[in-house]
Amino acid sequence: MQTDVIVLGAGIVGVSIAVHLQKRGRDVVLIDRKPAGEETSYGNAGLIERASIAPYAFPRDIGSLLKYGFNTSTEVRYHLSFLPRIAPWLFQYWLHSSPSRHEVATRAMRPLIERCVEAHAELVADAGATPLMRRNGWLKVARRQSTLDQEIAEAKAYAEFGITYEVLDAAGLREREPHLGEVVTGAVHLKDPATSPDPGGLTKAYAALFERRGGRFLTGDATTLEKTGEGWQVTTEGETVTAPEAVLALGPWSNDVFERLGYRMPLAIKRGYHMHYTPERNAVLNHPVLDVDGGFVLAPMNRGVRLTTGIEFAPRDAPESPTQLAACEPLAREIFPLGDPAEAEPWMGLRPCFPDMRPVIGPAPRHAGMWFAFGHNHHGFTLGPITGRILAQMMTGETPEVETDWFRADRFGRA
Ligand SMILES: Cc1cc2nc3c(=O)[nH]c(=O)nc-3n(C[C@H](O)[C@H](O)[C@H](O)COP(=O)(O)OP(=O)(O)OC[C@H]3O[C@@H](n4cnc5c(N)ncnc54)[C@H](O)[C@@H]3O)c2cc1C
Numbered sequence: 426m427q428t429d430v431i432v433l434g435a436g437i438v439g440v441s442i443a444v445h446l447q448k449r450g451r452d453v454v455l456i457d458r459k460p461a462g463e464e465t466s467y468g469n470a471g472l473i474e475r476a477s478i479a480p481y482a483f484p485r486d487i488g489s490l491l492k493y494g495f496n497t498s499t500e501v502r503y504h505l506s507f508l509p510r511i512a513p514w515l516f517q518y519w520l521h522s523s524p525s526r527h528e529v530a531t532r533a534m535r536p537l538i539e540r541c542v543e544a545h546a547e548l549v550a551d552a553g554a555t556p557l558m559r560r561n562g563w564l565k566v567a568r569r570q571s572t573l574d575q576e577i578a579e580a581k582a583y584a585e586f587g588i589t590y591e592v593l594d595a596a597g598l599r600e601r602e603p604h605l606g607e608v609v610t611g612a613v614h615l616k617d618p619a620t621s622p623d624p625g626g627l628t629k630a631y632a633a634l635f636e637r638r639g640g641r642f643l644t645g646d647a648t649t650l651e652k653t654g655e656g657w658q659v660t661t662e663g664e665t666v667t668a669p670e671a672v673l674a675l676g677p678w679s680n681d682v683f684e685r686l687g688y689r690m691p692l693a694i695k696r697g698y699h700m701h702y703t704p705e706r707n708a709v710l711n712h713p714v715l716d717v718d719g720g721f722v723l724a725p726m727n728r729g730v731r732l733t734t735g736i737e738f739a740p741r742d743a744p745e746s747p748t749q750l751a752a753c754e755p756l757a758r759e760i761f762p763l764g765d766p767a768e769a770e771p772w773m774g775l776r777p778c779f780p781d782m783r784p785v786i787g788p789a790p791r792h793a794g795m796w797f798a799f800g801h802n803h804h805g806f807t808l809g810p811i812t813g814r815i816l817a818q819m820m821t822g823e824t825p826e827v828e829t830d831w832f833r834a835d836r837f838g839r840a
Contacts, residue, residue: 426641426664428454430820431657431671433647433682435461437624437806438798439674440632441813444548447640449821454666455635456645456659462628465676466806468699468774470713470722470733472563473619474807475542476590478583479531480782481803482522483515499720499756500735502749511738514693517780530782533831535586537811540827542619544810545627554630557623562616563713566598566609566760572717573611580613589616604708606760609716620713623727624806631810647675647682656794670794670820677741677775679799686792690785690837692800695776696737698750701729705762719756729767732757736776747771778802786816786832796820797834 432443435457443455455461484490493501503511521530549558567573573592580590591597593612598605601614621627636642645661652658656669673682680692704710713724724731734749750771757763779785779800789795798816801808811827818825 426454426666428452428641428666428668429670430454431456431659431666431668432674433457433650433659433672434674434676434679435459435628435632435642436464436466436674436676437462437628437631437809438676438801438812439672440628440635441548441809442672442674442798442816443640443813444551444631444635445813445817446820447635447638449817449823451821453635453640454668455632455640455642456647456661456666457642458644458646460629461632461642462625465774465776466628466809467625468733468772469624469806470724470731471621471624471726472713472722472724472807473542473545473558473621474804475538475617475619476583476588476615477538477804477807478535478586478588479527480534482527482782483519485519485522499749499752501738502736503738504740504743504746507739507743510740511693514691514780517691521781526781533783533828536827537808538804539587540811541807542617544814545619548631548634548810549627552630552634554627557621557627557630559620559622561620561712562614562618563620563715564593564598564602564612564614565715565717566605566612568608568610568716568718570610573613576613576717580615587617590614591616602711602714604704604710604762605714608759614712620724621806622725626727628809647673647678648685650682650685652792670796672796672798672816673789674798676799676805677777679777679797683789683797686789686795688789688834690834691780693778693780694741695778695803696739696741696773697734697776698737698745698747698771698773699731699733700750700754700771701726701731701767702763703729703765703767705764708762710761714760716756716760719753719760721753721757723757723761730761730763732763741775745771745773747773776803777805781836784808784812784832785834786812787819787829787834790835
């Protein structure tokens, strides 16, 4: 089969790229080994995080470093045996988190973040998926006044970038979320972000839009990618697909292919877990809630209330070790009446991360017709649609609507 573009990976990033290329008249074949939206894009907290003005930096204050160093915090855990392997990457991350370099990352990412809700809304409207995107924001709840003060200060600082928020005292919080426990005493309600009660379902809705418009989705292994005389070739279950151009959007598995092509880029993984629970006594959660002191998110999903954890540093393919989830569960029960787990096993996902806190989006430096789009850190679900739009603009000769030099693959030296 011959096509214009092969897109490898049907997570939120690959699906969005496929839809935007198709909008620009390209014939596209989307290839994944699984159905669309069943990996990382399925299991996240569903935040379309317009309020994340600054990317998550490596902490530099001694309190946080000590807390994480003891490996007992709910937010960050690590496999001790993995530390020597991840240490060079963590050192790079730490360097990029200096105030001046963090400001660079913030400046690079802001145009994407500013467009994230609108870019999702465009695809939601096209896909007819309105129930899968909510526009009522999310809450950062605090157990301590000092935590609340810190969150208020951050929200105030972001107000100049158009972020709207409301500070809620205990009574105001209870009005908005009647079933939250007494242990949380205040909140910052971030109004601009959108959220999804089914991020995997939303990714599937965009993929269905792509297929409705004549796009083809095939099951196949991206590691069969080969360079041909005129372009690229992938072997799928049914047939061999060839195209002059290909896009690599395999999220946390992108290195399985870019390393074969000879590229070296510092893509690391921050693992994370989730579990759904049935609320007790028909309790309702109206917004996703980050328990800042507890270090986890509770999000109202169509499948139940989803408890998602922070970061685990461990080899990508090592067996699951959901100790963080076990540590968060009793804390989560303090703030919301969670009933029984709605599934037998926790889900584990892989956040694909670069140490400079920004993705790679753009042409492969040494292969004509090959394009890269991966490494969206904590905000891949947020940034999938805008990534799709700007990559499609780059590939079809339009002037991209944002500065794309920040996202070049060769910023890591001879990538
Ligand atoms: C616990 C947790 C919470 C998160 N919360 C949020 C949040 O609230 N908001 C947010 O914006 N982001 C969040 N994220 C991050 C976000 O989910 C990811 O950044 C995003 O989903 C990455 O999308 P992707 O399309 O790059 O990768 P994926 O969704 O993982 O897609 C990659 C695709 O490639 C396919 N693939 C891999 N290898 C092959 C192969 N060899 N052949 C064929 N196909 C292959 C996979 O099957 C998969 O479908 C969270 C992540 C985690 C783990």
